[in-house]
Amino acid sequence: MTPIKLVILDRDGTINHDSLDYIKTASEWVPLPGALEAIARLNHAGWHVVVASNQSGLGRGLFEVSDLNDIHAKMHTMLAxxxxxxxxxxxCPHAPTEECRCRKPSPGLFEQISDRYGFGLKGVPTVGDSARDLAAGVATGCEPHLVLTGKAAxxxxxxxxxEYPAHTQVHENLSAFVDALLGADTAVS
Incomplete structure (x- = not known):
């Protein structure tokens, strides 16, 4: 049992619309319908939410860290x-050719989350729109949840x-995942 209720979300295709051309600017970052409200519902139910996201556009030179900061500032403002x-x-800021440990499906981002929070991730729900999102979480003990948005649409x-991990639970979108999680949360309370 983790000391806090934690959910780990992918970003592109899970919280916001994805693009084959990458999300490079704050103006290109557009939340999926109901996604921000779903995160707020998690927060109001006592859940902490973190994001684990591949951002290979940085490694490819398509945008700068300052652009990524602007994107995340917009996300935080809209969530608030x-x-x-x-x-x-x-x-993960690396291009796929850099063979780093943090690029999903490698578990490095999840290991960083575990280190930051000071506990293992066994049973922590992780939500994404691709097999690599879920494989990275499963490698550290997370419970995989696929949303049928973004790449999985x-x-x-x-x-x-x-290629999807065994026992992957499937949800129409982030809001449906939250419905299921909060329903299960209430059932065990």
Whole structure:
């Protein structure tokens, strides 16, 4: 049992619309319908929320850290407007060719989260829109939750491909994940 209730979210395709051209500016960062409100509902129920995100656009030279800071400032401001917050953002700045440990599906970002919070991540829900998001979390003991937004939008109700971790729970979107989590949270209270 973790000392706090923690949820780890992917960013692009989970909280906001994704783009094949990368999200490079604050103006390109657009939340998915209901996502910010879903995070606020988690916060109001006592959950802490952190983000673990690959940001290879930095390593590819497509944008600067200052641009990423502007994107996250917009996200935090929009969240605050609906009564929500994200406690911390962990990101991998490397291009795929750099073979770092922090780029999902490697577990480095999750290990950083574990170190920062001072406890293991066994059973901590992690939510993402791709197999690599979930594999990174599962490698550190997280419970995998797939949202059918972003990269997973086309999966629908078909069985998940083999690259998804066993026991992945599937939700229509972040709001549906929160409904399920808070429903389970209430059931065990």
């Amino acid at each position: 407007a609906v009564g929500g917050r994200i406690d911390a953002v962990f990101y 086309g999966l629908g109700s078909q069985p998940l491909p083999a």
